[in-house]
Amino acid sequence: MLLHLSTWPEVDRYLAHRQSIILPIGSTEQHGPTGLIGTDAITAEAIAKVVGEQTGTLVGPTIPVGMAHHHMGFPGSMTLRPSTLIQVIRDSVLSLAAHGFRSVLFINGHGGNINTVNAAFYEIYEEARATLGDAAPALRCALCSWFALPGVGALQAELFGDREGLHATPSEVSVTQAVHPDHIKTASLDPIAPTAGAFHDSRDFRARFPDGRMGADPSLATPEHGHRFIAAAAAEIAERYGEFLAGA
Amino acid sequence: MLLHLSTWPEVDRYLAHRQSIILPIGSTEQHGPTGLIGTDAITAEAIAKVVGEQTGTLVGPTIPVGMAHHHMGFPGSMTLRPSTLIQVIRDSVLSLAAHGFRSVLFINGHGGNINTVNAAFYEIYEEARATLGDAAPALRCALCSWFALPGVGALQAELFGDREGLHATPSEVSVTQAVHPDHIKTASLDPIAPTAGAFHDSRDFRARFPDGRMGADPSLATPEHGHRFIAAAAAEIAERYGEFLAGA
Amino acid sequence: MLLHLSTWPEVDRYLAHRQSIILPIGSTEQHGPTGLIGTDAITAEAIAKVVGEQTGTLVGPTIPVGMAHHHMGFPGSMTLRPSTLIQVIRDSVLSLAAHGFRSVLFINGHGGNINTVNAAFYEIYEEARATLGDAAPALRCALCSWFALPGVGALQAELFGDREGLHATPSEVSVTQAVHPDHIKTASLDPIAPTAGAFHDSRDFRARFPDGRMGADPSLATPEHGHRFIAAAAAEIAERYGEFLAGA
Amino acid sequence: MLLHLSTWPEVDRYLAHRQSIILPIGSTEQHGPTGLIGTDAITAEAIAKVVGEQTGTLVGPTIPVGMAHHHMGFPGSMTLRPSTLIQVIRDSVLSLAAHGFRSVLFINGHGGNINTVNAAFYEIYEEARATLGDAAPALRCALCSWFALPGVGALQAELFGDREGLHATPSEVSVTQAVHPDHIKTASLDPIAPTAGAFHDSRDFRARFPDGRMGADPSLATPEHGHRFIAAAAAEIAERYGEFLAGA
Amino acid sequence: MLLHLSTWPEVDRYLAHRQSIILPIGSTEQHGPTGLIGTDAITAEAIAKVVGEQTGTLVGPTIPVGMAHHHMGFPGSMTLRPSTLIQVIRDSVLSLAAHGFRSVLFINGHGGNINTVNAAFYEIYEEARATLGDAAPALRCALCSWFALPGVGALQAELFGDREGLHATPSEVSVTQAVHPDHIKTASLDPIAPTAGAFHDSRDFRARFPDGRMGADPSLATPEHGHRFIAAAAAEIAERYGEFLAGA
Amino acid sequence: MLLHLSTWPEVDRYLAHRQSIILPIGSTEQHGPTGLIGTDAITAEAIAKVVGEQTGTLVGPTIPVGMAHHHMGFPGSMTLRPSTLIQVIRDSVLSLAAHGFRSVLFINGHGGNINTVNAAFYEIYEEARATLGDAAPALRCALCSWFALPGVGALQAELFGDREGLHATPSEVSVTQAVHPDHIKTASLDPIAPTAGAFHDSRDFRARFPDGRMGADPSLATPEHGHRFIAAAAAEIAERYGEFLAGA
Numbered sequence A, B, C, D, E, F: 001m002l003l004h005l006s007t008w009p010e011v012d013r014y015l016a017h018r019q020s021i022i023l024p025i026g027s028t029e030q031h032g033p034t035g036l037i038g039t040d041a042i043t044a045e046a047i048a049k050v051v052g053e054q055t056g057t058l059v060g061p062t063i064p065v066g067m068a069h070h071h072m073g074f075p076g077s078m079t080l081r082p083s084t085l086i087q088v089i090r091d092s093v094l095s096l097a098a099h100g101f102r103s104v105l106f107i108n109g110h111g112g113n114i115n116t117v118n119a120a121f122y123e124i125y126e127e128a129r130a131t132l133g134d135a136a137p138a139l140r141c142a143l144c145s146w147f148a149l150p151g152v153g154a155l156q157a158e159l160f161g162d163r164e165g166l167h168a169t170p171s172e173v174s175v176t177q178a179v180h181p182d183h184i185k186t187a188s189l190d191p192i193a194p195t196a197g198a199f200h201d202s203r204d205f206r207a208r209f210p211d212g213r214m215g216a217d218p219s220l221a222t223p224e225h226g227h228r229f230i231a232a233a234a235a236e237i238a239e240r241y242g243e244f245l246a247g248a
């Protein structure tokens, strides 16, 4: 059940027996010479839809732009400042809480969102505590990055070994190929550069990773692999769904 | 050309000859007993895509949640505070400006966004003036609400007369039916209530408009009408594209 | 009854039977070679006073500086960022709400304020909803721009025809001449330039409108015309006063 | 020379030889049973005008609402939060700085503004330093509270002795009587209560000072005294004008 | 009793009979050629500890960085913007209020903090009033700058006369020597320059006070003097403790 | 070399050859029945000092209060909202950058800070990019949580096995005992409860962990162990110092 394809009476009926919702969150950022700029939103949304179906959970709108400062050295990348993204998460969760939703699971396609979205949860909790005290609703927010799930990691290793890399990876590119088989891009890729070490700001990132990839070989991507990743990630999240939100 | 389905080298080539981009902006809010909660994002995105094709302009990600406080009395509605939406618009525009984009046309599906998005443009201009002075880029931001275009208004009048109304209208519902023909909802609708007057906060809105419609009869909607509205709106925007951004 | 010339016990007595207040809002910005920089505050305040007398409504302090980024290319113009003006409106309304005021009508002299002030109303409503829920007071905020009232428009057309223009207009200059007959300025004015199209930032504005006027011929202004505009605007607002706030 | 009664070409000529401006700042707050709610703005503006005349300095618009939380227990009082007032001061000063103004003297009528306005100056300086570095303009902001000037204090002591008090004082009420002789209020006043000690929030303030006065006997006020205070304060500020801004 | 050396059950027991807490606040900023950059935090903390012991009051963590923009011309100085410091004070006080603390005395070592911290108290009070209304806790916040206490002033005059000065003073340097006798610095100092007048931004400050001192001769400092200042300041604050918080 | 015990000329000389600085960051929060509320600041500061000595790096002031919302159910805990902590980190780093510092290593004692501090780094980078463009300094910020270092983990496992737990751990309590041997607390502790699962807000935390410990047995702590942890953590950070900041 997708929120944007539902009516308010349908949501009203849903809320009578269920107070959970899934929000996909992606990013709009470079993904190397062949990866789509919308990769992280596309993957998060595709997996969230399947999780929603398997668990009977409502899926809300995908947040398309995340925190991607480090990719700003490449044309087309967009970013929210962390302070802006925190407010977006806050307003989104509080909107849903107003209707009775009590658990919000963000299914995330972008590593750069993790710190900020988790920080946002505490912004929400602390504001509720300070202004509402004991009357604050018992909200349960959680973030699940599909690409970092153990089962997904096993599949990444099985299919791509050390060519998976960290950004513009064959696993995420595969998922976008599964979703958009008519938008498969090709380019001659430089050899994989070493990805040792961290990076700092966007200039530093581009200096270290000149074509935008981080140790990844996206030429290994196929739509078929993509379907496997969607299924694997969704199944893993669906299986652990209660755990994410109960904190069990 | 869609940003999320492009690669960064493709955007790089685009920027070599063109510095314009379109951003659709919608809302996630009730649209009466039969309208989809995602109506405003769906319509804005559908029309923006056609404008992009007709004018050869890049189309960026759709902002799915806008300023919809007044709909918060109905389950499933989401809203950003105006202060949050201003920052989202600011960060989005400044991200694009960093790559050389100089004109950003927001194609808008929701009346409630108009004030805030226009305010955001001045937040951007004034911040740039204050911090960058004469070095500020010459940005041109504009907002075009498709449902308020003269040609669209003529079609609304022709097809629906005074049953078009102001919210959950047959024109916008028709567009969603054209885009999602498999998600056409039906319900028995109360007679159209008078829409005289304005409204204030979300409780006031629900008291005035108990099922969420504002003087509209969405039962008149058809997918065919929707295709006509998409075509009409897109053609009108495409024709006046230079005007929107040149301010001519 | 003017708030700044009242005592708190007088306000206390007023609140026992009336919970409405008027706040004039203007701007501090260039108005062409002969228009006063304070024009928009002067006009809003003059009209608000008459409305207050005719309707027995308390009139609060005039907000003298508004959102006037686009005029910043001309010396003496001042602006608040939209984000600042939103907070000013918010704090003003919440201050008044604390004493029991429930309706606040802003009488506005400046087009550049419209988007931001309306956005501010939703900032207030949404914050109240999120923090107070059902305990939020039923506030009714409205903005009335005197220069855009239908009756005022008729008088503009009658007196000035197409020489009224859009900024530094003979109608607003007339009002300032009525209020400050000892501060009537003269200058030789260039022919009226075409005002086709919109503008973007303050540099763009000055490039389009080199002396600050937008298609207006303020040399047609007279104090007598000003008195007519004050009377006409005030009468129209007074007549529709209930409508503005009831949203009827 | 008053900014709101000037044209932009007049300001342009002023700036050619002078880069100073005065901004009056007041408050909208209770002033006891007989004091006007606009007292602090009225007094600051009246004195600023005379200083402007005597020193040939431009006087900008009066900020009518300041930081007056502690008076919120009395109907009609309005307040900006300190964080809002800081942004108002910031935007005002940066607007003026954009035109070449380099010194801004705030003439203040309200003790409650002092901390926040001074904090705002450092917000401005630090933001300029952090964003502009050595290119930051050499701004000089200063705040002068007329009621706390030594010469004014001598006159307060001479005319009212220990009946001057701290709020709703005969000196400030006298100034408002001089400016608005047709709005002199009378009421039977309770004996002056002791003002020992500080206060905390607005409830604490009202509990300590039930009618709003702080140890003051405003029944001693006369318009004649008011004219003396205006003259004395203005002369003292005019004499020390260079000192305020040079920091000499 | 120091908060950071206590356990939560110990604080729980403290709160059963006492709802007061002391928070030292300093600054991290240049203190001339021989003064420690941490001087203001060191002095505030040292005095606060003795006050805590003498009055049986809990002492919380020292805020080490304050508002010190004007010292930013000297290496090693750090500053929070006033807007940031206001939020730090707000969050700190509201955290403590959540546990039942009702009075918070800030013992302050830095003049530059005074305006901002006092402004923060009103930010707290006003936010509580606006969001909680009558349910807001009766908080009592106060700021005591040890170096400006009357008894401390008498000792400064007795020991150092007009060589005390205003910054990098022998009194504050003495206190740091008492606390850190192993970190006494020496340097040949220029003659004391006149300190007439105020200063504006950090460039102005450095131009007026080239080595960072403001009319002070810190070579007069000794650890013994420091112990006297700690004892004198602490005794004076302890004696007037109830007064600070009762506002008596 | 400690910043607070240095003079500005000493910092000036340091900067001539070194542009790195360490900032310890802790928290003020409950640490179970026997752990000190200041544990995380005490441990971070103690380890940072040793790292500073071993690497010849300047150590700045310890941030004593971090993001600890989840501990707010226990008396004495304090928290900054994530949005506040982001601004504190931003202002701190930008202050240091103004003097020429280019790398800032935060040595962290509290898991709850990790998301927010990392988000703050991107707030800094993105703001610098947006306002300064290519002129932005090449800042390198990094966060190192001592308790999560591999070598520290090995020692935790060796000394405490599965009784180390996640909060109020014997390793962190040992470090506080090493630093403050005169403040060792004892209490009879309940059996270790299972720590399965995550937690949400502060009420949820307290419900899951009634005495504040998360699966830890702090009765195993000794000062001797503490000295070993300080040495191990400091050596590991010192050895990898260049790596943290070079991102090597």
Ligand code: NI
Residues within 6 Å of the ligand: A031, A039, A040, A109, A110, A167, A168, A172
């Ligand atoms: Ni990705």
Ligand code: NI
Residues within 6 Å of the ligand: B031, B039, B040, B109, B110, B167, B168, B172
């Ligand atoms: Ni719609």
Ligand code: NI
Residues within 6 Å of the ligand: C031, C039, C040, C109, C110, C167, C168, C172
């Ligand atoms: Ni105007």
Ligand code: NI
Residues within 6 Å of the ligand: D031, D039, D040, D109, D110, D167, D168, D172
């Ligand atoms: Ni007053």
Ligand code: NI
Residues within 6 Å of the ligand: E031, E039, E040, E109, E110, E167, E168, E172
């Ligand atoms: Ni000091």
Ligand code: NI
Residues within 6 Å of the ligand: F031, F039, F040, F109, F110, F167, F168, F172
């Ligand atoms: Ni800890």
